[in-house]
């Protein structure tokens with residue numbers, strides 16, 4: 001470890017709350033799909049800040065918009081009308097069947113908005129005391145109390161109890177279990193069409209259509225958490241659009257402002273009736289500066305057919321990785337993914353391979369200790385993905401012995 005790096009590690013230990021186990025890299029700067037650490041070492045970034053800098057680090061067009069807006073208006077609170085929010089709402093709503101937007105600052109907050117709207121809609125519009133939110137095993141919806149309860153993972157909630165009531169969980173891809181779990185108290189089903197933190201698990205389209213049919217039959221709401229799988233990541237603008245289902249609301253965040261904090265809930269006109277002035281609010285949500293940048297993100301995504309690009313590049317990458325699985329059936333357990341949201345599950349030594357990748361200058365995520373998760377920028381040059389595959393191939397060769 002370099003002296004610079006040692007100092008940073010030491011300072012962090014004395015200054016910050018213990019809440020993260022860091023990767024062994026101190027990042028100094030980024031450009032496109034490249035990162036440089038404090039010692040000048042260059043990396044190909046296949047994680048993009050956990051699927052956030054979708055249009056690349058320090059994207060020049062976004063830098064220009066950010067700089068221009070920085071001299072116009074940053075923040076005035078939601079006590080005021082702001083054209084920037086309306087422009088962004090128009091752009092977002094043009095991509096989906098929803099017709100109302102609510103802006104906030106993160107993925108967890110976007111899910112909180114969905115949960116609150118679902119409950120309030122049931123109480124005030126449907127006149128039913130239905131509050132239950134059903135989620136799926138393997139999901140991740142965030143770390144605030146509501147989102148944590150929705151996530152339902154003991155390892156994340158230990159020590160923080162009591163959690164809010166009204167959350168239950170069923171196995172994914174099991175319609176009878178879901179049907180059994182729906183009661184008169186149920187307000188909504190909340191799910192990720194592609195589970196991200198769960199290790200890149202693509203829920204089958206017929207299952208999703210089955211969930212939608214159940215929700216309609218039981219007259220409850222369907223909410224899709226698109227925080228990670230949305231915004232072109234999986235090869236469609238929204239992941240739910242692969243199956244043709246029409247969720248009543250969706251949450252978005254991660255890539256929305258390419259790294260500035262921003263979240264959004266999009267809802268149908270009908271469900272949005274559940275909120276009135278004062279029902280829900282945030283100080284920062286939808287500030288002029290962040291909305292302007294997010295609006296530019298939307299413009300670029302639509303102009304450059306980023307969803308299509310993610311679909312094409314993702315298909316090529318998956319084919320190459322499936323090739324590796326055929327070559328190394330004893331090492332590669334499964335290759336999963338949709339678009340540029342990809343998981344490579346190994347039988348053993350995933351941690352070692354992940355470390356070797358970092359040494360070789362490739363950054364990806366180690367998920368559950370068994371899966372390498374790739375969430376590259378959607379603008380990544382195809383050659384960078386090929387370099388990764390070649391490197392992984394040589395590491396697997398070594399591992400096979």
Ligand SMILES: *Cc1c(COP(=O)(O)O)cnc(C)c1O
Pocket residue numbers: 105106107108109111140141142143192196197225226227228229253254
């Ligand atoms: C990251 C993530 C969240 C939480 O987002 P934060 O911005 O960290 O609150 C919620 N849902 C999914 C699917 C995510 O991937």
